[in-house]
Amino acid sequence: MLAVRGVIKRYGPVRALAGVDLEVRAGEVVALVGDNGAGKSTLIKVVSGVTHADEGVITLDGRPVTVRGPHDAQALGISTVHQDLALCENLDVVANLFLGHEQRRFSWLRELRMERTARDLLASLDVRIPEIRTPVAALSGGQRQSVAIARALIGEPRLVILDEPTAALGVEQTAQVLALVRRLRDRGLAVLLISHNLVDVTAVSDRVAVLRLGSNAGEFTTREATQEMIVAAITGAGYGS
Template structure:
């Protein structure tokens, strides 16, 4: 019998003055699954992520952690539970090397002195475990490519051994090869038994790595889809709130053209 999901939101709502950002949102993130959170701009994705990460406190509803109600009022509360968030800006320090970024705020000390040897060893072990290829753990972050910076930011989130990792648009502005590197890492997080919330506008990325796709529309749930049993058209219809959209019209035109070509033959 399966246990409760690691993280669950039950009827979460959030207001900012007269603006209702979230209304009765439900979300479940089991261990070892990638849940993609998608929606148009203004759908409430950022607000929901910040409520989970402790930046905002919900006005109504309950956040459950491993089946029990949890109080998350500060980012430290989320981190203490085991929630790590990698925001789109990554918040890396360009003037520090990879080791310095991985252990920033979590430095290992021995007799009150920074233990550089221990931190370098743990950095190598962590990157090797995740199959992350970096020229050197002593290379400055400023010298790394966009994809390498992204995977270092994700690796830094794992130093605290979280159970849930939230990735905010991790492949935005990356090239094809760098995107593939990041998506490979997302799959390795799943293999390690972590729950992953993937926020993305890229439907190809969503379909490539997610197990479930949760759609937000105007601050409300608008469907949770099993990735293996759905398609991009169905998800985009849920995002836009209409069955008639640019994607479905383009598909219909293609079908009409194909039928016309068959008729000519």
């Protein structure tokens, strides 16, 4: 569905990305892994419109597209959940889900309609939040991550990018988030998962793409790869394909 070809990004004399290729298909989870400084964040910023590539092509369904900013990415069906989640802790779940996409009739917010849509969306994802009018500040880490992921679906995207969704979560909360990632795949969405946790990666991904020093260092079918193979590609001790 989405393909990145030969993407180069320079910051002064430093090449953060040196001709990176990546493909993500509908109905699959692709894990993007690599050590710090490998270029993962830069690549995600290019795809999500936060920054621009100096060279390279992004295609959607085989057609070249231009992503000048986050609004362009959203219009193309690309939604990103950043590591900081960007939730407003003083607002409740419904307000956070529709932040920036509020449903209005003239100048009035359609509170009941948004609340009903929020309940239906959370139920379809099997996200358990007892009271959706609860301020986000009162939710657990796993519930906050679930709200951020659910918010990414409000615009009915085709590709969801998740940046370290299980970072700083406990075992039970991590399991809940990984189950949610699987449900996104089951809905036919393409999911690009960035993670340092190889246990999570192997538990939920279909393919693993490795970056090292801004370049492709290997690609694996998850069920056929071992963690040792992936680590070798990350560290440069060996390469896989």
